[in-house]
Amino acid sequence: MxxxxxxxxxxxxxxxxxxxxxxxxxxxxxCPGQSVADVDTPSLMLDLDAFEANLDRMQAAADAAGVKLRPHAKAHKCPDIALAQIARGAVGVCCQKVSEALPFVAAGVADIHISNEIALNPASPAKADLLAQLARHARLSVCVDDLAQIDVLAAACERADSKLDVFIEIDVGQNRCGVADAPAALRLAERIATFDHLHLRGLQAYHGGIQHLRDWNERREAAAGAASRTAAVVAALRDAGVTCEVVTGGGSGSVEFDLQSGVYTEIQPGSYVFMDADYGSNAYTGTMRFTHGLFIASTVMSVAAGDRVVVDAGLKSMAVDSGLPWVWEEKTADGAPSSSLQYVAANDEHGIVKPTGANSALPALGSRVLLVPGHCDPTLNLYDELVCVRAGVVEAVWPIAARGFSR
Amino acid sequence: MxxxxxxxxxxxxxxxxxxxxxxxxxxxxxCPGQSVADVDTPSLMLDLDAFEANLDRMQAAADAAGVKLRPHAKAHKCPDIALAQIARGAVGVCCQKVSEALPFVAAGVADIHISNEIALNPASPAKADLLAQLARHARLSVCVDDLAQIDVLAAACERADSKLDVFIEIDVGQNRCGVADAPAALRLAERIATFDHLHLRGLQAYHGGIQHLRDWNERREAAAGAASRTAAVVAALRDAGVTCEVVTGGGSGSVEFDLQSGVYTEIQPGSYVFMDADYGSNAYTGTMRFTHGLFIASTVMSVAAGDRVVVDAGLKSMAVDSGLPWVWEEKTADGAPSSSLQYVAANDEHGIVKPTGANSALPALGSRVLLVPGHCDPTLNLYDELVCVRAGVVEAVWPIAARGFSR
Known part of the structure; x- marks a missing residue:
């Protein structure tokens, strides 16, 4: 037995x-109370001091600008984090999929914006029905960029007898979803107005492509361009008698400019909570550089080669779409990877770590290597729990409750 | 309510x-019985006809060569698939992590090889203890490439009063784990022999780098090189009085050569079950090209741009480390992606699909787009269930029970 x-x-x-x-x-x-050294690997770790500082800094910046903060939960998928953001003043959260919103509604988050069009299958409106059901428990909003989406949403809300806020998404340079101009937005606004169960709340204008422009001035200019395209649509709609109560957008790389734009009434950054290696590779001027707080704890599992080591965290423990992880050292200055070790290749369950110089010592078999993931959002989506640590001790283990909720 | x-x-x-x-x-x-068209998206789908043909073909090839088949469960993480493989003649499965083996032991798989060194923390031997506990329920084996690993494994087996088979891993060109030569292997063999709870079963010689060499002849020559390095170590150990009862290795790209090598007594391919786009890009001669059976079902969620569409499957629904997915068309010849549509970019929750030619029609809003993932193993690790379909109807939904079990 x-x-x-x-x-x-x-x-x-x-x-x-x-x-x-x-x-x-x-x-x-x-387990809470355990030493960090005894945590099994690979595990995803959150440094609570860095995390809390990041939450405080973003909320203070939004408050100072008189702009509402609605952090994006697609980055963390964790109700404990959403509640910590709301406790500091966030008005609610964004989610990117209807299913993703479910654990947040269940945890009591009262105001959730689905910052995306939902994939509508008119023959089988499962997503619209789920959204309309969730809207009976919390204030829910969603984006549209097509007349057909509005009709399916309205029918689902009628079936559920619920009300839904609707945002018209405009394309401000991302070349993804969203209508191109004010006339197209106006056609959607007119259709939304015909349904009792739908309420036009405003515009969404998000430009993801800006977020990782490395140069600060280039990022500033691109953000200004997106804001001015947004302002033009807001003005044209106003001239046509359509008020945009909320204009929502912005991400962790552009938020310092979005806050000052005078256009956005609400920002929706996500990654600032964690600060991954991709955001860490941006250049920052001023105070909006956030602190690295998310780490993959890995263990050296083989030293047989002699000139490199193998750690137990590979493609199933991190997303590599935005680059390989940094090796982290306690002594490293904020924002810079380890100067002595480099993670050079990811296999499914293995990571190859090499010294950067001829004189760098290799970590011993069984020793711990901390990694900063290249891209936080899809990395969080690989783990069921976040091990929260402070001063070398596990303080809490938070469920990543929306992990895998991509429908 | x-x-x-x-x-x-x-x-x-x-x-x-x-x-x-x-x-x-x-x-x-x-749900079983449902039309494929009504399955919510993104979902991971398995075409059962292709799947069963792939299983049959690999088992027949192993049987014809007189070599044992021990498929790799790291590709599928699904006990239902392991049991289907064993029902056809597989001797058991490989897993890559100790935790990954747990659902297979629980499902009754009686013989499991952990085809990897385990990350040993001598101060906190959680993995070794779990492995030793599992060895009380099934025949378990594991790889070593360091004396220290042997000591930790022996101590854990003594605590659990269980027996463990041990394989010495040799590096045959992968430059990852494994000892370099016969003298190093012999030192490990001698240490293993000193412990009552450990039994040396043989050698593991796996060369992952070979698997995706595109050219068939290049792959054949590389596989022959790995086999001859393996044969030399087997011979040197035999001369020193150490018998390798089992020599295990090989993957879906090299298995046709491994089966004929005369060196391997057991092969451990994984991806042949599904045939992803990366394996689909290899050139094959002969009969060992497997059939694409794994698809991500996605839905067109935005057509606002006009010259492209956006589908609801992005980085959280597929691994992109080995390339973006192919768009699949029913009429496509086996092994070739769609000729009219191309998946050109993956964001976290979005995929951008463009026509390949000026005259290609774009799919309509709400329509279904099937994708062949670039890399099956880490894609399976993103889903909790596999929707099994045949002739347009859902036949079963199999839990991907080891999803996220990377420790």
């Missing part, structure tokens, strides 16, 4: 396997 | 949120 902690009394345990030959449960990676 | 299917009676439901303000449960993406 198995002994604790493998044996688990209930077959309904979240991590147990349905209809098993034997019921086994994966031991937890970390 | 919420209505079915949102309301869920039990707070222990796998997809519900702990300590919620309100208990909400995500509706399932698919």
């Amino acid at each position: 198995l002994r604790s902690p493998l044996v688990h009394a209930t077959a309904l345990s979240m991590r147990s396997v349905a209809a098993p030959a034997v019921t086994l449960t994966l031991p937890v990676a970390a | 919420l209505r079915s299917p949102l309301v869920h009676a039990t707070a222990l439901s796998m997809r519900s949120v702990a300590a919620p303000a309100v208990t909400l449960t995500l509706p399932v993406a698919a």
